[in-house]
Amino acid sequence: MAVIRWTLLSLFILSISMVHTFAEMLSPKAWKTKLLFNIYSQSSNSGEQVYDDSGNEDVFVFEPMLFASYQIDETTNLSAHITFDTWTAESDTRLDGNTGQSGKGIGGQSRISGNFSYSKEIENSLWTPKIGFSSEYDYKSFNAGLSWTGSFAEDNFTLTTSAQYFHDSTTLFDYVTEKIKEPEDKRVYSLDINASQFLTRSDIISFGQTTIIQNGALESIRNTTKIAGVRTAEQLPGSRKRYAYYTQWVHGFNDDLALSNKYRFYHDSWNLKSHTYEVSLRFNTNEEYGLLELSYRLYNQSSVKYFFNSLASIRPNFTNDSDLEGFTSHRIGPHYAYDLGEKSVLGLDIENLNLSVGAYYYTRSNDLTYMITQFSLGAEF
Amino acid sequence: MKNFILLLILSSCANVKQIDRGRLSSKIMKLDPKPEEQVFLEEVNSYREGSAGGSSSVGGGCGCN
Numbered sequence: 001m002a003v004i005r006w007t008l009l010s011l012f013i014l015s016i017s018m019v020h021t022f023a024e025m026l027s028p029k030a031w032k033t034k035l036l037f038n039i040y041s042q043s044s045n046s047g048e049q050v051y052d053d054s055g056n057e058d059v060f061v062f063e064p065m066l067f068a069s070y071q072i073d074e075t076t077n078l079s080a081h082i083t084f085d086t087w088t089a090e091s092d093t094r095l096d097g098n099t100g101q102s103g104k105g106i107g108g109q110s111r112i113s114g115n116f117s118y119s120k121e122i123e124n125s126l127w128t129p130k131i132g133f134s135s136e137y138d139y140k141s142f143n144a145g146l147s148w149t150g151s152f153a154e155d156n157f158t159l160t161t162s163a164q165y166f167h168d169s170t171t172l173f174d175y176v177t178e179k180i181k182e183p184e185d186k187r188v189y190s191l192d193i194n195a196s197q198f199l200t201r202s203d204i205i206s207f208g209q210t211t212i213i214q215n216g217a218l219e220s221i222r223n224t225t226k227i228a229g230v231r232t233a234e235q236l237p238g239s240r241k242r243y244a245y246y247t248q249w250v251h252g253f254n255d256d257l258a259l260s261n262k263y264r265f266y267h268d269s270w271n272l273k274s275h276t277y278e279v280s281l282r283f284n285t286n287e288e289y290g291l292l293e294l295s296y297r298l299y300n301q302s303s304v305k306y307f308f309n310s311l312a313s314i315r316p317n318f319t320n321d322s323d324l325e326g327f328t329s330h331r332i333g334p335h336y337a338y339d340l341g342e343k344s345v346l347g348l349d350i351e352n353l354n355l356s357v358g359a360y361y362y363t364r365s366n367d368l369t370y371m372i373t374q375f376s377l378g379a380e381f
Numbered sequence: 382m383k384n385f386i387l388l389l390i391l392s393s394c395a396n397v398k399q400i401d402r403g404r405l406s407s408k409i410m411k412l413d414p415k416p417e418e419q420v421f422l423e424e425v426n427s428y429r430e431g432s433a434g435g436s437s438s439v440g441g442g443c444g445c446n
Contacts, residue, residue: 038421042429067417081420156396192434196412198397202404206412210434244434250410258409266432274432282409291408293415301431324431335415337408358418364429372425374418 026071026380030351034378038063040087044368048309049223049320050091051175051231057322057368061087075121085111085136091222111136124151138221140183141168162192170217175224175233184217202252212242225320226310234319236306241269256284266301272324274301289339295360297331322366333360333372345379354378 026032040061047057063085070078088108117130126149134141145164152159166188172181194208216238223234246264253259264276280295303326306317335358343353358374397405408414420437427438 034417036417036421040421040425063421065417065421154399190434198402198405201397201401202410204405204410204412208435212433242433244432246435248412250412252404252407252410255404255407256409258407260412264432264435266434268431272431274430276432276435282414284407284409288407291414299426299430299432304431323429329430335418337415356415356418358415360422362429368429370425370429372422374421376417 032069034067036065036376039373042370046367056090058090077119081115138171186216210244214240271305293335300328327366329364331362352380
């Protein structure tokens with residue numbers, strides 16, 4: 001009881017007392033844009049959920065993202081984030097190819113998504129309503145959200161609350177008739193509360209809590225479990241309640257070197273628990289025109305209670321999805337960003353042109369690895 | 382109770398004056414110095430791991446390949 005009371009009191013304090021987004025406001029009539037290219041290459045032969053017993057979970061994704069932000073006046077900002085993905089996924093290809101759904105394996109797929117937000121600063125508060133959409137062959141999403149950021153104690157302390165609603169639909173596969181089913185509803189509600197505080201001239205801390213409730217069809221089109229030797233589509237409960245508690249501490253050793261430590265504890269109603277720890281060392285280079293970040297992320301999760309490699313007889317709920325199995329993972333990589341300063345490009349005076357590059361290697365104890373490469377070009381004008 | 386008091390203190394003090402925030406305004410001190418790049422990294426985490434929260438990815442809006 002005491003623990004519950006302490007948790008409620010802590011959350012209450014967090015909720016009244018939180019993120020330094022005001023600094024992101026631009027000069028009036030200014031544009032900030034960034035074109036980011038993401039390349040994702042995944043390799044695995046141990047995905048026991050894959051339909052054809054190959055275990056092949058190889059995925060290649062090319063995902064350009066465009067970010068644009070326009071400052072209407074001193075207190076009003078419009079932002080947009082557009083994403084286009086194209087990918088090949090062996091598990092999809094094999095599902096489709098083996099069932100003859102399209103007569104041949106899916107060679108390539110695509111998704112387009114967009115998010116649009118409007119921010120208005122009123123006294124010490126920043127209000128940001130936003131809407132978004134996403135569309136791909138087996139999934140569609142429309143979402144809306146509202147976030148509020150308050151700044152207190154001479155901007156030493158900021159509090160942010162953010163609520164989002166996803167009105168999604170997902171398409172599943174009927175392995176008996178070997179036909180794509182009609183889209184089924186999925187709804188997601190999330191609430192995040194985050195507080196950050198300048199502790200000293202060289203220290204910032206932040207705490208937060210996220211609650212996510214998912215209802216509806218929570219299965220994936222491509223996951224199967226062997227039941228008495230027969231591949232059967234995964235069956236998961238129609239609801240999942242998810243909770244994350246996270247904290248971050250950034251400490252500056254001097255003007256050019258800082259260390260960031262992040263930790264998150266997560267648990268949900270499917271009995272999955274996880275711990276995430278991420279440390280990054282950051283360097284200012286080239287008289288603060290350059291930023292080098294070296295990061296390492298350690299993640300450990302237990303499996304969901306519905307996870308089975310195979311079953312002798314059917315149960316109400318089961319999955320063999322390797323992403324929901326217990327495992328430990330490591331991710332390591334550098335990121336480098338450089339401000340080129342003022343430039344004139346095609347007659348346009350750019351106030352600041354910047355470039356960035358990053359690369360990350362990830363390995364999971366259940367034999368899955370991936371590599372992410374990122375390049376970006378940004379401009380403020 | 383001690384933790385609660387500590388949280389209360391941390392939540393209500395004006396520790397650092399504007400004039401002393403030179404280092405705090407540096408990119409290396411930001412909670413997230415690469416927010417755009419982080420969007421994709423978090424999206425991948427939400428695909429490949431069973432957890433969500435504490436980031437921009439909250440388990441909606443994607444098919445999660």
